[in-house]
Amino acid sequence: MLTSARNQFTGKVSAIQEGAVNDEVEITLAGGDRLVAVITRSSTKSLGLKVGGEALALVKAPWIILANPDAGVKLSTRNRLEGHVKGIKPGAVNAEVDITLKGGETLAAIVTLESVEGLGLATGKPVVAFFKASHVVVGVKA
Structure with a gap:
């Protein structure tokens, strides 16, 4: 995948805090650093995010x-x-x-x-x- 985002990280979903509209998704990078993303509940479902699964994190x-x-x-x-x-x-x-x-x-x-x-x-x-x-x-x- 090519994007304009300079920061592209791959990691494992280490936690998902479900909300009524938005979810908080924690992604742990290979070196142990953790990123937190807030995305819609529907995005969590459509992406099939699950604890232990692999995810990409992009930050401009x-x-x-x-x-x-x-x-x-x-x-x-x-x-x-x-x-x-x-x-x-x-x-x-x-x-x-x-x-x-x-x-x-x-x-x-x-x-x-x-x-x-x-x-x-x-x-x-x-x-x-x-x-x-x-x-x-x-x-x-x-």
Whole structure:
């Protein structure tokens, strides 16, 4: 599957919290990091999601919020992943920041150059990535 989402992860469904309209689906990646997605109940059914089954999680890079781990940032986002800056690709206004997560996967974030400077981001530095559960698109292999 080819998509425009920079972040494409494969993992196992580790939990499904059913709701009347939306379900909360937890996906555990191979390295142990966990992502939470909120999708409609009908999507859970039509995708055939079950605990232990394989699922894909897609997250667009501009939806990622970065912070320093020691900043004590608390957000209402369900997803909080820690890692280290793998590399920074600067552009005219924004930069792509690649992050190696604790479990070994790579997460890409698009942030402003001002944010890169303000956070003091550099290769090897620790960083925390936040994103909303509603920004995770879930899929399965057909």
